[in-house]
Structure formats: structure tokens, C-alpha cells
Amino acid sequence: MSEHQHDHGAGEESQGHPGGTPDIQLSYRAKRSLAMQELLVEKGIIAPDDIQRSVESARARSPSDGARVVARAWVDPAFKQRLLDNALTAIAELGYDFVADTGLVALENTDELHHVVVCTLCSCYPGALLGPPPDWYKSLAYRSRVVIEPRAVLREFGLELESDIGVRVIDSTAEIRYLVLPGRPAGTEGMAEEQLAELVTRNSMIGVGLPLSPELVTT
Amino acid sequence: MSPDSSDSAIFGPGDRVRVSERYPASHHRTPWYIKGKTGRVDVVYDAYMNPESRAYGQAGLPRVTVYRVEFDQADLWESYRGPANDRICADVFEHWLEPA
Amino acid sequence: MSEREKPAPAAHDRGGWATEEPVDQGEHQWADWEYRTQALARVLRSKGIVVTDEMRRGIESIPAPEYEALSYFERWSASFETLLVEKGVLTPAEIDEKMKEVEERWG
Structure with missing residues (x-):
């Protein structure tokens, strides 16, 4: 797995470079995708900058959005109740919207x-709320195993749960999306909402991890 | 997602339901591992467009009520070794559910 | 019906498949074409050319051996081609023709 970082100047971004690893060696299916995109533009079915604009709006989303929601729920019990009762209207209070015809719980x-x-x-x-899903979330191994041996999968993620804590696997098979609201870590009583948000990891909002301990975050 | 928003829902929270045992090759959103299994309605969601027609260029109407159905792990997998309070929820369209 | 009598699940219907493969938690940095392919899905949806259920059906129609072999966004590419051709938006011949240009650029 490459941890490859690239520095792109602003000029390059504005000329339509999506900001990923530059395409060097492309598979048949990758080339086929680019060919279809070019054809759609040539035929006027999509505009030349439609793809780039969509890439930019997708890249604007990250787990820090979900973390803000969780931190607010930790400090504001009334907001937390609204979030659990109707997540779509609750996140709208923080300025987040959701795909049409999709629910959020x-x-x-x-x-x-x-x-x-x-x-x-x-x-x-x-x-x-979380940005694009991580590779492992889309992997055949995770999709196969977490429903039949959730505790073994959680253990691989470093999460060992006592047997008196029930594990409830949520298979999102329809148009409702799920956000896990993790418990607030001990020792965070005096922390401000913005600091709390830094403790909220992506994995804790999927349920394969817990929030960070406060001593791990510099204040 | 208010739990009471689907007026025409035929099942209510707590009802025992069995997932229909049908195996069409066409598009549907009921996973294999819950087919023929019995669980209970946890939440009654809104009615959503029907993916089984919408996947083939149709409008997906009429909309179909979706339920969050909860299963005990032990009822899904004979070999399940975890604690008895381990569960799975899946979202199931109404026409895939029968009273149990 | 016992487990034994159940027909085998389709390749995409993955829950509970027997595998001991660990979950690879590494994450690759997306290539540009992957960003573009994800964006294409959003653009096609926003213009009403395809809906999500059709995209899923297109992915599910990939033959099982190919489904296993393709990467995530390669499956999307296959689905778009199925749908865009089926809807008469693009023809296989023009995609093949454009592929020649793309091949020349990328080798």
C-alpha cells in the first residue's frame, strides 16, 4: 500500500488535475472509463468541467465533518437527542446536507x-459526513466476515470487547446510511468541543474503533 | 427518518418477521444470509423507491416501506460462537417480509 | 430449507462467505482516474442519466470471475459501459475508437 504524497501547485489543481496519484500505468477498465468520459464531453452530454467540479466537492468531505457532529453530541445532550431522533435535521443544524432520497441514522x-x-x-x-469509504470498508474480506465473525474482525482492528457488550452489526442494505455515535472517552470532562472533535476517528464512527484518548492529542 | 412516518406499513416495531426465501437473479437488496431467517422489526422507516424496478430504468413506484429488522446472530449462523446478545440488523423492503 | 439447499449467492452478495482472509487495513492513494470515475458517477446521476440502483445492477451483472478480479472502480467502469450503451448514450464502436486514442496517450 503506497503512502505516496504529491505536492500539487494551485495552478495544476485549477487545470483539472484531480489530485490523486498521476495516471501512469492504466488498466484496460481504467482507460475505458477515461474514454467514456472524453466521449461524453465531446458529445456535449457532460460539460468539460463537470468531472473536475465533482471531484473537488467530493474531496471537500472528510471524517472531520462527522467528528464535528459527534463532538457536538458529546457536549450538548439536547443536540444528541435530536441526532438520535432524526439525524438528517440534526446535521442540517450544523450546515450539512445529505443525498436526496437517502436517510441517515x-x-x-x-x-x-x-x-x-x-x-x-x-x-x-x-x-x-465521512468522506469516501476506506479501501478496507469496500473489501470483500470485510464485507464477508464482519457479519459472521464481528468480534474477530474488531480484534484485527485492535478492538477487544467484553462479552457483556453486545455487538450489533448494521448491514446498510437499503437507502439509509448509518453513523456510529461512539461514547465520549473518560478524562475529557474539561475539553472544548473543537478539541473533542480531534479525538473522533473515522473508524470510531464506522464502529471498528474507539475515539482517541485525550492524552494522545496535544492541546 | 421518523419511525412513524410510513402510514401504510403492515408491520410494527417488535413484530416477528420471516424474510422471504426467493433467489431472483435480477437486482434486489435482500442479502442471501438473511433469506428464510426470522427476526423482529426494530424500526419502521419511510417508504423508498423500489430498487427492483428502478434498477431497470423504471420509476421505482409505488414506494415500498423499509424496515430495520434485527436478527440474533445465533439464528443466522449455526456455527456462531459469540455471546447471545450479538445481533445483526439489515434494512429490508416490505415485500420481502412475511409474518412469523 | 437447510443451508445446503440454498442456491449459492451472487458474487456481490458477500455477507457470511467463508474466508479467513484478514481485512487489509492499508489504504492506497487514489489515482486520478479513480477520482474521475467516482466523479463520473455523481455527474451521471445529477444529470438524470443513471440512478444508483442501475449502477448497482450494472456492477452485479459483471460475471463472477471478472467481479473478483476487478478493482473497485474498475467495476464501476464496467457498469457505466453497460448502462451507457444500453441507454443509447454511447455505442461500443465509438468507445472502441476513443480507446485507441487513450491507448496511444497512456500506452
Whole structure:
């Protein structure tokens, strides 16, 4: 797995470079995708900058959006209740919107119940709050295994749960997307909302991890 | 997603339901591993466009109520070794559910 | 019906398949074409050319051996081609013709 970083000047970005690894060696299917895109532009079916604009709006989404929602729920019990009752209207209070005809539900992890989310049929994921799903979320291994041996999968992610905590796997098989609301870590009583948000990892909002401990975050 | 928003829902929270055992090759959103299995309705969601017609260029109408159905892990997998309070939820369209 | 009598699940219907393969938690940096392919899905949806259910059906119609072999966005590419041809938006011949240009550029 490459951890390759690229520096792109602003000029290059504005000329339509999506900002990923430059295409050097492309597979047949990758080339086929580019060929279709070029044809659609030539035929006037899509505009020349449609793709680039869409890339930029997708890149603007990241797990920090979901983390803001979680941190707000930690400090504001009334907001947390609204989030659990109707997540779509609650996130709208923070300025987030969601794909039309898609639902959003927040599920709270407690001392008795731990939620972990999967899409066994494809890769459904609350991208508007978490950005694009990680590779492992889309992997055949995760999709196969987390429903039948969730505790073994969680253990691989470093999460060993006591047997008195029920594991509830959520398979998002329809148009409802799920956000896990992890429990607030101990020792964070005095922390401000913005600092708390830094503790909220992407994996904790999928349910394969817990929020960071406060001593791991410099203040 | 208000839980009471689907007026025509034929099942309510707590109802025991069995997932229909049908195996069409065409597009549908009911995963294999819950087919023929019995669970209980956890949440009644809104009615959503029907993916089984919408996947083939149709409008997906009439909309179909979706339920969050909860299963005990032990009812899904004979070999499940985890604690009895381990569960799975899946979102299932109404026409895939029968009273159990 | 016992487990034994159940027909085998389709390649995309993955829940509960027997595998001991660990979940690879590494993440690759997306290539440009992957960003563009994801964006194409959004653009085609926003213009009402395809809907998500059709995209999923297009992916599910990939023959099982190919489904296993293709990467995530390669599957999307295959689905777009199925749908755009089926809807008469593009023809296989013009995609083949354009491929020649792309091949020349990328080798």
C-alpha cells in the first residue's frame, strides 16, 4: 500500500488535475472509463468541467465533518437527542446536507451495545459526513466476515470487547446510511468541543474503533 | 427518518418477521444470509423507491416501506460462537417480509 | 430449507462467505482516474442519466470471475459501459475508437 504524497501547485489543481496519484500505468477498465468520459464531453452530454467540479466537492468531505457532529453530541445532550431522533435535521443544524432520497441514522454505542457498520452488497457509506469509504470498508474480506465473525474482525482492528457488550452489526442494505455515535472517552470532562472533535476517528464512527484518548492529542 | 412516518406499513416495531426465501437473479437488496431467517422489526422507516424496478430504468413506484429488522446472530449462523446478545440488523423492503 | 439447499449467492452478495482472509487495513492513494470515475458517477446521476440502483445492477451483472478480479472502480467502469450503451448514450464502436486514442496517450 503506497503512502505516496504529491505536492500539487494551485495552478495544476485549477487545470483539472484531480489530485490523486498521476495516471501512469492504466488498466484496460481504467482507460475505458477515461474514454467514456472524453466521449461524453465531446458529445456535449457532460460539460468539460463537470468531472473536475465533482471531484473537488467530493474531496471537500472528510471524517472531520462527522467528528464535528459527534463532538457536538458529546457536549450538548439536547443536540444528541435530536441526532438520535432524526439525524438528517440534526446535521442540517450544523450546515450539512445529505443525498436526496437517502436517510441517515445515528446509532449510539453504550456500555451494553456496540455498533459496527457494513454494506455486504456494495459499499453504502455516509460519505457526506465521512468522506469516501476506506479501501478496507469496500473489501470483500470485510464485507464477508464482519457479519459472521464481528468480534474477530474488531480484534484485527485492535478492538477487544467484553462479552457483556453486545455487538450489533448494521448491514446498510437499503437507502439509509448509518453513523456510529461512539461514547465520549473518560478524562475529557474539561475539553472544548473543537478539541473533542480531534479525538473522533473515522473508524470510531464506522464502529471498528474507539475515539482517541485525550492524552494522545496535544492541546 | 421518523419511525412513524410510513402510514401504510403492515408491520410494527417488535413484530416477528420471516424474510422471504426467493433467489431472483435480477437486482434486489435482500442479502442471501438473511433469506428464510426470522427476526423482529426494530424500526419502521419511510417508504423508498423500489430498487427492483428502478434498477431497470423504471420509476421505482409505488414506494415500498423499509424496515430495520434485527436478527440474533445465533439464528443466522449455526456455527456462531459469540455471546447471545450479538445481533445483526439489515434494512429490508416490505415485500420481502412475511409474518412469523 | 437447510443451508445446503440454498442456491449459492451472487458474487456481490458477500455477507457470511467463508474466508479467513484478514481485512487489509492499508489504504492506497487514489489515482486520478479513480477520482474521475467516482466523479463520473455523481455527474451521471445529477444529470438524470443513471440512478444508483442501475449502477448497482450494472456492477452485479459483471460475471463472477471478472467481479473478483476487478478493482473497485474498475467495476464501476464496467457498469457505466453497460448502462451507457444500453441507454443509447454511447455505442461500443465509438468507445472502441476513443480507446485507441487513450491507448496511444497512456500506452
